[in-house]
Amino acid sequence: xxxxxxxxxxxxxxxxxxxxxxxxDTAFPTSLFLMNLGGMxxxxxxxxLIEWRKRRWIWLGLLLxxxxxxISDMWYYRYFNDFLSVSLMSQMLQMxxxxxxxxxxxxxxxxxxxxDSLIFLGILFFTRKKTFAVTKSKRQKMAGLTFLTGIxxxxxxxxxxxxxxxQRLSRSxxxxxxxxxxxFWGYHGVDLFRGIQSAVGPTDDLTxxxxxxxxxxxxxxxxxATKKPNIILVQLESFQASVIDQQINGQTLTPNLNKLKKExxxxxxxxxxxxxxRTSDAEFITNTSLYPLKSGSVYTRFPDNEFDALxxxxxxxxxxxxxxxxxxxxxxxxxxxxQNIGFKHFFSQDDYPKQKKIGMAxxxxxxxxxxxxHMETLKEPYFSFLVALTSHxxxxxxxxxxxxxxxxxxxxMLKRYYQTIRYVDGAVGQMVKELKKKDMWDDTLVIFYGDHxxxxxxxxxxxxxxxxxxxxxxAFELDRQVPLFIKKPxxxxxxxxxxxxxxxxxxxxxxxLLNLDAPYMAGHSLLDDEPNLTAFRxxxxxxxxxxxxxxxxxxxxxxxxxxVSTKEAVARDMCRxxxxxxxxxxxxxxxxxxxxxxx
Numbered sequence: 001x002x003x004x005x006x007x008x009x010x011x012x013x014x015x016x017x018x019x020x021x022x023x024x025d026t027a028f029p030t031s032l033f034l035m036n037l038g039g040m041x042x043x044x045x046x047x048x049l050i051e052w053r054k055r056r057w058i059w060l061g062l063l064l065x066x067x068x069x070x071i072s073d074m075w076y077y078r079y080f081n082d083f084l085s086v087s088l089m090s091q092m093l094q095m096x097x098x099x100x101x102x103x104x105x106x107x108x109x110x111x112x113x114x115x116d117s118l119i120f121l122g123i124l125f126f127t128r129k130k131t132f133a134v135t136k137s138k139r140q141k142m143a144g145l146t147f148l149t150g151i152x153x154x155x156x157x158x159x160x161x162x163x164x165x166x167q168r169l170s171r172s173x174x175x176x177x178x179x180x181x182x183x184f185w186g187y188h189g190v191d192l193f194r195g196i197q198s199a200v201g202p203t204d205d206l207t208x209x210x211x212x213x214x215x216x217x218x219x220x221x222x223x224x225a226t227k228k229p230n231i232i233l234v235q236l237e238s239f240q241a242s243v244i245d246q247q248i249n250g251q252t253l254t255p256n257l258n259k260l261k262k263e264x265x266x267x268x269x270x271x272x273x274x275x276x277x278r279t280s281d282a283e284f285i286t287n288t289s290l291y292p293l294k295s296g297s298v299y300t301r302f303p304d305n306e307f308d309a310l311x312x313x314x315x316x317x318x319x320x321x322x323x324x325x326x327x328x329x330x331x332x333x334x335x336x337x338x339q340n341i342g343f344k345h346f347f348s349q350d351d352y353p354k355q356k357k358i359g360m361a362x363x364x365x366x367x368x369x370x371x372x373x374h375m376e377t378l379k380e381p382y383f384s385f386l387v388a389l390t391s392h393x394x395x396x397x398x399x400x401x402x403x404x405x406x407x408x409x410x411x412x413m414l415k416r417y418y419q420t421i422r423y424v425d426g427a428v429g430q431m432v433k434e435l436k437k438k439d440m441w442d443d444t445l446v447i448f449y450g451d452h453x454x455x456x457x458x459x460x461x462x463x464x465x466x467x468x469x470x471x472x473x474x475a476f477e478l479d480r481q482v483p484l485f486i487k488k489p490x491x492x493x494x495x496x497x498x499x500x501x502x503x504x505x506x507x508x509x510x511x512x513l514l515n516l517d518a519p520y521m522a523g524h525s526l527l528d529d530e531p532n533l534t535a536f537r538x539x540x541x542x543x544x545x546x547x548x549x550x551x552x553x554x555x556x557x558x559x560x561x562x563x564v565s566t567k568e569a570v571a572r573d574m575c576r577x578x579x580x581x582x583x584x585x586x587x588x589x590x591x592x593x594x595x596x597x598x599x
Contacts, residue, residue, distance in 0.1 A: 006048065006146075008123065009059045012116035013040050013066055017184065019113060020070050024077050025459075027180070027553045031157035035183025041150030043185060048143040052134070056127075060120055067113045069188070074113075078105040079455065080276045082175050083187065086195025087296035105455075158182060165555035173586040174538045175295050177552045191295070198301075198594070206597040210588055214520045214597065226515060228318060228381040229489040230444045232435075233506075235282060236424060237391045239450030240457075241268065241481035242467065243421050249405050253422060256429030257483065260448070262494040264487035267526065269500035271480045274452045275537040280332045282451035282503055283387065287311060287341055289507040289521035291589040294537055298593055303333040304340060306599040308519030310507040311383060312342030317516060320344060320379040324371045325387040326352040326362040343385070347374045358397055359420075364390040364427035372434055390427070391420040393455055411462040417454050443489045445513060449506065450482030472560070473547055473567040480536070486526075488513065500542045501526045502534040520598065522589055535582040541575075548575040556583065 017036050021028035047058050073083045161167040161181050169190065172178050179187040206214065244261075246253040260266075274281035277297030284298050285291065288307045292298065298305075311321045322345035329335045329348035338346045352362050352370050361367075367388060375384050390397075395416035403422050406415040428448065435441040456463045457479040469475050484501075486509070504523035511518045512525035524532055534542040539550035540559070551559040561575035562568065591597055 005052075005056060005059070005123075006044075008120065009044070009063065010037065010040055012063060012120060016066065016070060016113055016116055020074060023110065024074055026077075026176075029180075029553055031160070032180060032183055032553075034153045035157050035186060038150045038153030038155075039183055039185030041146050042154060045143050045146040045150060048146060049139050056124055060117060060124065063117045063120055064114070067117060070184075071110055071113050074110065075106060080278070082276055082295070083179060085175060085191045085295045087191075087198060087293075087301055154183065154186065158186070161555075167555060171556075171583070171587070173294060173583050173590075174550070174552060176538060177556070180553045204595065206591055206595055210591050210597070213588055214592070217520050217522070219518045227489070228514065230375075230381050230440070231314070231319070231383045231510065232375070232386070232444055232446045233286070233384070233510075234386045234388065234428075234431075234446075234448045235279075235286070235451050236388050236428075236448060236483075237279065237451060238393060238395075238417070238454045239391060239421070239424070239482060240453050240478070241270070241450065241483045242463075242478055243418070244268075244483050248418065249408055251404055253404070253418060254425040256425045256432070257448070257485070260428070260432065260485050260487070261496070263492050264446075264485045264494055265491075266494065266496050267484040267486075267499075267501060268481075268496060269498060269542070270449070270482060270484040270526075271500070271502045271534050271536075271542060272450060272452045272482045273502045273504055273534070273536055277332075279387070279392075279451050280334075283385075284337075285503040286449070286506045287385070289504050289523040290592060291504065291522060291535070291586055292537060293590065293593060294586075297332070299332045299334070299337050302593055302596070303336045305593065305596045307341055308521070308598050309341035310510060311338075311385070313511070313516065313519065314383045315342045315344065317514075318381065320382040321385075322347060322374065322378055322382065323385045323387070324367075324374060325389070326367045326370075327360060327389060345374075345378070347371070358390045358401070358423070359392050359395070361389045364388045364424050365430055368427055368431035369434065372431070372438065372440070375440070376438075388424065388427075391417070391424045395420045397423060409462060409466075411456070414456055414462050417456060441487075444487075445489055445510070446485075446487040447506065447510075448483070448485045449503065450484075452482065453479050471567045472549055473562050473564055476540075476547055476549065484526075497526065499526060499532060500534050501532045502542075505532055505534075520592075522585060533578055533581065533585075535585055537586070539579070539582055539586070541578055541582045543575070543578045546570070546575050548579060 014037060018028060044059070044062060047055050050058065076082070076084050158181065167181050169178060169181070178190065182190055243253050245258055252258065272282060273285055273291065275292040276295065277284065277292055277299060280297045280299040281292040288309045290307065293301065315321045321343045323334070323338045323343040324347045325334065327349050329346065329350070335346060349361065351374065353366055356363050356366060368386070371384070371386050375382065378384070394413060397416060397420045401423055402419045404419055406418060409415050432441065435444070458464065459475065464475065464478065467478060469478055502523070505526050508518065508521045508523045509526045512527055524530060526532065531544050538552060539556065541548050545564050547562045547564050549560045549562065557576065557579045560569050561572050563570045
C-alpha cells in the first residue's frame with residue numbers, strides 16, 4: 001500500500017502540471033516533466049520515513065499546497081506572462097487596488113487544479129481503518145532511493161542545458177527561461193535564494209566592461225539646447241495601437257487621435273516594453289531609458305536607487321518638472337520614485353476634484369482639464385508628465401458615457417474596453433482644444449503614448465478573432481504595438497514615421513530634439529538615421545524589417561526570425577547578430593538597476 005499510495009500521490013501531482021501547462025498555454029517538454037517529477041521526489045522523499053497514518057495526511061497537505069502555488073502562478077501568468085517570485089512580495093501590496101481587473105481573469109475551471117486533493121481525500125476515507133506496518137529500515141531505504149532518483153531526474157536535464165546548450169542561470173534574461181531550465185520546483189527554489197540574496201543588497205559594482213558600455217552611451221558634445229520649449233508628456237492607460245483608425249460598425253473608435261496624426265509625427269511601429277510592473281514599468285522605461293527588471297517592478301524593488309532620468313536632466317537644464325496622476329500618492333511608491341528621478345512637484349489624488357470617478361480615479365476629461373490648470377502654475381520652461389487612468393482594466397464606464405454600438409461583440413470586457421477607449425479619445429480631444437485655446441499648444445513639445453496592451457490580446461479572445469490574426473507577426477503586433485504621437489514645437493503638418501522603436505527611445509528622442517548632453521540611456525532617438533533595436537524582456541526584438549521571437553525552452557538564440565512584411569519565417573541568420581546584443585543590453589540594464597550602477 002505504501003508504494004501504491006506514493007505512486008498515486010506522484011501521479012496526481014504530475015497530472016496537475018499537465019493541466020497547468022494546458023491552462024497557461026506553456027510548453028511541457030520531456031525535460032520539464034523529468035525535472036518536475038524529480039522535484040516532487042526530492043521534496044517528498046522524507047515523508048517515507050514517517051508511519052502511514054501520519055504520512056497520508058502529509059501527502060494531502062502537500063497536494064493542497066502544490067495546488068495553491070500552481071493556481072497562484074497561473075493567475076499571475078495570465079496577467080503578466082510570468083510566474084510569481086519572491087521579488088514580487090512588495091509588489092503584492094499594489095494588487096488590491098487593481099484586484100477587479102485581476103479577478104476577471106479567474107475562470108471556474110481553474111479550480112480543477114484542486115481535484116486531485118478531493119480524489120486523494122476520497123481514497124483516504126475508504127482506507128481510513130487500514131494500517132500498513134513497514135519496518136523503519138525499509139522506510140529508510142525507500143526514502144534514500146527516492147531521494148537519489150529525484151536528484152538524477154532533476155539534475156540530468158539541468159546538466160544537459162548547461163553543458164550542451166550553455167544555458168547558465170547567471171546569463172538568463174527571462175524568468176520563463178529559468179522555469180524551463182529548472183522546472184517548477186527548481187525555479188521557485190532558485191528564486192527564493194535570489195530573493196534572500198537581493199534582500200542583503202548588491203555585493204559588487206559594475207564590471208569594467210559594463211562601465212565602459214555605460215560611458216560609451218553617454219553624450220557630451222551636443223553644444224547644449226538652443227531653445228527650451230515646454231514639454232507635455234502624456235501616458236495613456238492600456239492604449240493599444242490597434243484602436244487607432246479602427247472602425248467598428250461604421251463608427252470611428254478614436255476620431256481625435258486620428259485627427260492628431262495630421263499635425264504631429266506618428267509612429268505606427270512603436271512598441272511597449274513593459275513586463276511585470278506594467279504601468280509603472282512604462283513610466284520607468286520612458287523616464288529613465290532603462291529596461292524593466294525580469295522579475296518585479298523597479299518602483300517597488302529599487303525606489304531609492306539613482307538613475308540618470310529625464311526629469312533630472314531637464315531640471316538641471318532649467319526646467320520646472322511636475323508629475324500628475326489623480327490617484328493615491330504612495331501607490332507604486334510614486335511619491336518616492338518621482339522625487340528620486342527629478343520631479344520637483346507631484347500633483348496626486350488630493351490635488352484633483354473628488355467627484356465623477358470612472359474606474360479607479362477621476363475621469364480623464366477632468367484630469368486633463370485640472371492638469372492644464374496645474375501647468376499654468378509652473379515656471380516656464382516646464383516638463384509635465386501626465387499618467388491617465390480611465391481606461392484601466394476592468395474598463396468600468398457608466399452607461400451614460402458609452403457612445404458606441406457594440407452589439408456585434410460578445411465579450412463584455414472587450415466591449416467595455418472599446419467604450420473607455422472612445423471616452424479617453426474624447427478626453428484627449430478636449431485637452432488639445434484647451435491647450436490651443438490657452439495658447440499652450442503651438443510652441444510646446446507634446447507627446448502622447450500608450451503604456452501597454454489591454455490584456456485582451458490572447459489567441460482565443462474575441463479581439464484576435466475580430467482582427468483575423470492568423471500568424472505570429474500579427475499576434476505580436478496586436479499585443480505589443482502602442483501609439484506614439486510627437487507634436488514638435490510649431491508643427492502643423494503631420495508625418496508618419498515607419499522606423500520601429502519602443503518606450504525606451506522616448507527620453508533619447510526628447511534629448512535629441514532639445515540638443516542636450518545626455519547621461520547613459522539604453523535607447524536611441526527615433527529621429528536619427530540609425531535603425532533602432534527594440535528589445536523585449538524575454539529576448540525577443542524588432543529590428544529593421546525583422547521580428548525575432550525568442551524560444552524559451554531551448555538554447556538562447558534558437559528562436560524564430562520573421563520577415564514583418566511577408567509574415568513568414570526566414571533564416572535565423574537574418575536575426576542572429578542582434579540576439580546576443582539584446583541579451584547583453586538587458587543584462588547591462590539589470591546590472592545598472594540592481595547594483596545602483598549610476599550612483
